[in-house]
Amino acid sequence: MESRTSGRRPVIAGNWKMHRTVRESVELVRQLKPLVEGSRHCDIVVAPPFTALWATAQTAQGSSIAIAAQNLYWESQGAYTGEVSAGMVAEAGCRFAILGHSERRSLFGETSLDVSRKVEAALKADLTPIVCLGEQLSERESGRTEEVIGTQFRQSLVGLTEGALSRTIIAYEPVWAIGTGRAATPEMAQDVHAFIRGLALEVFSPKTAGQLPILYGGSVKPDNVDALMGRPDIDGALVGGASLKAESFAAIVNFQA
Numbered sequence: 001m002e003s004r005t006s007g008r009r010p011v012i013a014g015n016w017k018m019h020r021t022v023r024e025s026v027e028l029v030r031q032l033k034p035l036v037e038g039s040r041h042c043d044i045v046v047a048p049p050f051t052a053l054w055a056t057a058q059t060a061q062g063s064s065i066a067i068a069a070q071n072l073y074w075e076s077q078g079a080y081t082g083e084v085s086a087g088m089v090a091e092a093g094c095r096f097a098i099l100g101h102s103e104r105r106s107l108f109g110e111t112s113l114d115v116s117r118k119v120e121a122a123l124k125a126d127l128t129p130i131v132c133l134g135e136q137l138s139e140r141e142s143g144r145t146e147e148v149i150g151t152q153f154r155q156s157l158v159g160l161t162e163g164a165l166s167r168t169i170i171a172y173e174p175v176w177a178i179g180t181g182r183a184a185t186p187e188m189a190q191d192v193h194a195f196i197r198g199l200a201l202e203v204f205s206p207k208t209a210g211q212l213p214i215l216y217g218g219s220v221k222p223d224n225v226d227a228l229m230g231r232p233d234i235d236g237a238l239v240g241g242a243s244l245k246a247e248s249f250a251a252i253v254n255f256q257a
């Protein structure tokens with residue numbers, strides 16, 4: 001296995017989706033804190049539901065756990081019933097925002113253009129966007145993975161400056177691997193990650209493209225994280241199901257590679 005020599009700081013992020021009440025979220029962060037206390041080798045991020053952002057941010061204080069929103073709206077305020085702005089989640093204690101997750105794209109009709117507006121709003125509010133890209137199973141099976149990822153990358157990050165990209169994280173999440181227990185193999189993920197880094201190189205300097213963190217997401221578990229993290233362009237993980245238990249998320253945070 002090749003060792004990680006990139007110099008990019010790993011990021012392990014938990015996407016709790018629509019799971020956990022405020023009380024349960026606070027409890028989960030409380031349980032996680034001692035388990036990751038000594039974990040200085042990576043950034044640790046959890047994304048509870050909106051209702052629990054403030055309380056979990058308070059609970060996480062004094063630890064290295066950062067809080068992410070799972071979504072936001074690009075306008076800063078106004079008559080947008082049901083939406084939450086980047087400034088609002090930042091004030092609630094978030095430092096990151098997961099944007100363009102495949103569930104947002106497929107269940108809520110979010111387009112890459114929407115995602116690009118959200119990325120811009122997040123950066124303006126000093127949040128680090130975690131921008132999700134990923135192909136459907138039918139797209140992979142018809143050999144269209146690179147075309148789909150290329151389009152999503154260009155459209156979701158349209159117009160970003162060099163400085164903006166250097167504050168952005170990408171998450172490659174093949175849709176067929178999300179919540180299915182069928183993770184991409186480390187080789188499959190590595191191929192797409194290298195392809196994404198190549199896309200960044202088409203538009204940005206080698207330095208910026210070389211420093212871009214690219215996380216893998218889709219059925220990451222304690223027993224497959226080491227092999228994934230052993231690949232040179234896999235810089236971290238975006239974890240759904242296995243982030244809902246402190247022990248399994250901590251085991252992923254404490255990967256060996």
Ligand code: PGA
Pocket residue numbers: 015173177178179180181217218219220238239240241242
């Ligand atoms: P999973 O979800 O780890 O449950 O597959 C990943 C995600 O949707 O971010």
